[in-house]
Amino acid sequence: MVRIALTFGLALAAVPALANDSTAELGAGGLILSRNDAVSMDSEDLFISPDKVTVDYVFRNTSDKDVNTIVAFPLPEIEASPYEMPSIPEEGSENFLGFEVTVDGVAVKPELEQKAFAVGVDVSEELKAQSVPLYPYGKTALAALAKLPQQVADDWLARGIIVLDQYDDGSGWKSVRSPYWQLRSTFWWRAAFPAGKPVHVSHRYKPSVGATAGLTFFNDGKFQGEYDNYKRRYCLDDALEAAVRKAQKANTGSTQLYESRIAYILTTGGNWATGSIGRFKLTVDKLDARSLVSFCGTGVKKTGPTTFEMTAEDFVPERDIDILLLNRPENESGN
Template sequence: MRRWTIAFGATLTAGLLLAAPPLFANDTTAELTTGGLVYVQTADITMAEEHLHLSRQEVRVDYTFRNDTDKDVESVIAFPMPDITGGAQSDIAYGDPEADNFLGFTVIQDNREIKPRLQQRITATGIDRTEDLVAQKVPLLPYSERTAEALKTLPDDVKADFLAKGLIRIDRYDAGKGWQEDIIPAWTLRSAYWWKTTFPAQKPVKVSHRYKPSVGGTVAMTFIENGKPANEHARYAERYCIDDSFMKTAAKLQVAATKGGPHYTEQWLSYVLTTGANWSGPIGKFRLTIDKGNPKDYVSLCATNIKKTGPTTFEMTADDFTPEMDLHVLFLTAGE
């Protein structure tokens, strides 16, 4: 696989992703089993169109599905959300951390609002440990005040059990008041919204989603140090396709910050795109719009045929598109 990067006025870097470029998530068909949702492929329904709009303030996805058979098709539709892992040393926005629908997810189908159901499971060291938390009445969302309070009240034997299972870790420190400890969630939460629907024979079905994304970030640029690649550089080059041009821009931003210029930090946004391949055939017409919000910000992602369409927006279009990799976007954000 050959990869290359293209710089658009030092505001965006794009690179080839396999033969056809591409986590929030695409709709996918699903089966309801005793273990929860199992994603399946369908030979009956085609995703005729998809317009994906990504920004740090909102994710908007508009689909047109088509049933080309001569019979109505009933199905369960699932929308997997990004994994949320506790214990990350970063600033992450999760909307309302005390609400089950913490990202404000909404569904409109053919101009009618759908009330989807929410499935949530947690894993630690690759093992489903949902029932362990439920038994102790610990909320599943790692970043929640209710979760933090529930963990503080765990009996010592349960705390030891959770620690052995990799559900939590213990941070011990002395902040001038003697030794203290914090119980840090270490589990991963996996969520999926789902609903039942009918695809009428030979008719299009329009589905739209809106929600506030969870955005990760740091207080500095971690892939570069004193103008040179830092330890994180190789991972960033793979995940976000940062190239020499992007590195030169980042180096200039570091120098400018020492002379009174804005201090740049990182933010990340991911989207699960590969579930779009579960429908019959490729996506007929695919359009991706990235909005960086602030003209002073920079953005890098792995994609191809990206074009600048406005002061803060970039767009990619493709016909007969089969997503083969998920989408990860790096924003460099200008501080005050």
Template sequence: MRRLVLLTLALVAGLPDPSRANDSSAQLAAGGLVLTRSDAIEMRTEDLEISRSAVQVRYTFVNTSGKDVVSRVAFPLPAVGGRAFFEMDIAIPLDSPDNFLGFETRVDGKPVKMEVAQKAMVGQAERTAWLRAHGVPLAPHLGPAQEALENLAPAALAEAKRLGLVDADGYPNWTLETTYHWLQRFPAGVPVLVEHRYKPSVGGTVSTLLGSDPDADTVQTYCVDSALLAALRRAEAKQVIYSEGWLDYILVTAGNWKKPIGKFRLVIDKERPEDLVSFCGEGVRKIAPTRFEMTRTNWRPERDLSILFLERRSGK
């Protein structure tokens, strides 16, 4: 059974209730590497470090099949676009049209040259070829896509609307799916070290109401306990203001490997001693003024990770 971990003090998943989230932004969930389910390759270790500034992961893979294996390894970016995307303020770290998380990876210390696959989807229909044929950039959340749609010839614009690429208000209506991938050779019996790093999408609000009006969904999602709520109430009494930050990390993709993760280590860094952080975990211990560690052995994640960062903004 998972228990609440109170850290001095607190770790990211669902969107907040809009009625409680004035001046808020929403987060996108990303995670780790994905491999088509493999009976040959084991994930011996995973060392995951998460802060609001960066996500860094180090994996050790071992091919136990007795012969070399070449497998495609992928990192899917969160999908962007669609009407709901434009109705919310989504936190996008970078303006890059195809790498808005600044993802980079190394294998055995050397940078990997990756391929990029992108699909523009309207529901279950792929419209990538149509957009490219008409000179419309694929990133729906950036200005050039909107500008290109506005400059379409009337017949092409009418077709775009018929295909569902443009909504009733003239906004891009497709969702962009982006995946970085490469072919990786796993020599028989030789450990392969894979490292990747990216900037997370961190949503949040300018202030939190948890102290005076705790929201049940937030409390459950981030395992916020009574001690943390009491600390926030004391802070409010002293006119100390905290803002909320939400960060999601997809853990369940680790189930694609041959066996459970041999040794898993998670470190959450709240970055500033005066800030708070909360998340659901077991056996978490404080290893530095801002860093908290959880380790597991022979572990297969059954749920994704949701982290609540509470940043002290002002106060006496």
């Protein structure tokens, strides 16, 4: 894998980020099924932006018999905690990424399977028995936990299903029962792949975009903090480092860069017949021409003011896609 960072557009000052000014991104991806030796992925056209992710596939059954199987789309796991908030596009919804899918142009209504785990133990039925929703964020879950019998609450505290969130909001000390379980969600549907015929599948969703006020890898004119981790994950290169240094030097004290992060799980594309994708195309749109963008890729080309493309034949997805955007406040000019 060639390391590439793309640094288009001017960015200004960088300041250290504060932990409480951050939200964590949740990594979603594409469709999966159990290893299948008959159905190949002829092509995948993947588009990623902070607003949407769209994926267009062409699958082909290479055998002489029809194949009927289950295709799944796993939503990213949510680890509930009062201490760290993940980025959730559609708060309060079971379909919290707004997932939609079509097969040969016809909309499919997939089934949704959800389970809750605490310390690796399935606690779904216990939550349901107490009328506690499996989705852990929002007022509904908190209200249901507040109504738990004390004996049940004590048991759940001891088992790591919930925690007590203790704080003073200015009106006195509060102690609130808060979710601490993990939610695993998967959309799935039964799919038919006729012998020798292509099947066109498209899906789209809103990505979970992590964000940090300021930069976690640059402070006091030096690359530090998360720098080594970011260099590996986002393939930061000399060009991006120079742009960040220039931005810091030009800072007047009124402007700061802030991070946005998008994660896409690509390695599941190896579960189809050949273990590779016949023709793979990735388009990344940073949306704002003033932003900096960095991600790992081979042969990436700039195709527009905000778009970048990578194409490959017989592509083996050996690593997932992580995209780092360094944005400027909306009221800052591009000069």
